[in-house]
């Protein structure tokens with residue numbers, strides 16, 4: 001479960017990026033974070049993955065108080081959440097297989113287990129035939145599928161996606177959404193996805209949290225009614 005209680009974030013330059021946010025996201029939910037540019041979406045993601053700490057309030061992810069984590073504990077915490085960005089960030093000199101395997105090597109998984117899990121992940125993201133390819137040999141959509149595969153390889157309970165379809169055409173974006181829905185179902189991962197893409201939000205209906213000037217101005221459940229905490 002993800003729970004934010006009275007969370008505010010002010011950057012050193014005095015910008016109030018988030019103001020008194022109260023949110024609960026249950027295990028297995030798939031939610032969108034939307035809002036105009038500068039409304040605080042990326043800041044919210046950064047609080048969830050431990051990149052930034054709140055000035056006040058509590059950020060709990062899977063019973064971990066993320067804002068209170070020691071700096072040295074943040075990398076270990078991040079192993080248990082998956083993060084996907086708009087720019088794919090695959091390692092260019094490694095094959096797709098190696099890119100996904102690398103995420104498991106750094107956590108010390110045994111070689112045989114790595115091979116098994118990477119094959120499983122490649123199947124899940126439909127890239128079995130691209131195991132030996134390098135990132136620049138793949139289309140944008142395929143690269144993003146590989147990034148998602150890498151992010152979920154360690155069975156994270158939470159997958160955070162910051163504009164995962166931002167660089168893709170509508171057809172590829174829809175494929176990524178189908179994949180994220182599959183991961184939400186098959187891997188039981190909670191998914192928090194920042195998006196600007198209203199076509200996606202309209203087509204793949206989910207709970208939608210709307211930010212504006214650092215406030216949550218609406219929290220619309222899948223059925224279209226407003227959620228009240």
Ligand SMILES: Nc1ncnc2c1ncn2[C@@H]1O[C@H](COP(=O)(O)OP(=O)(O)OP(=O)(O)O)[C@@H](O)[C@H]1O
Pocket residue numbers: 011012013015016017035036037038039040041042043044
């Ligand atoms: N590291 C930082 N230092 C100072 N101000 C920042 C920093 N990061 C973001 N901001 C400011 O905080 C506010 C919220 O930014 P944030 O990136 O969270 O918005 P966003 O909704 O993700 O925007 P976009 O849709 O453009 O990505 C903005 O006014 C931004 O300029």
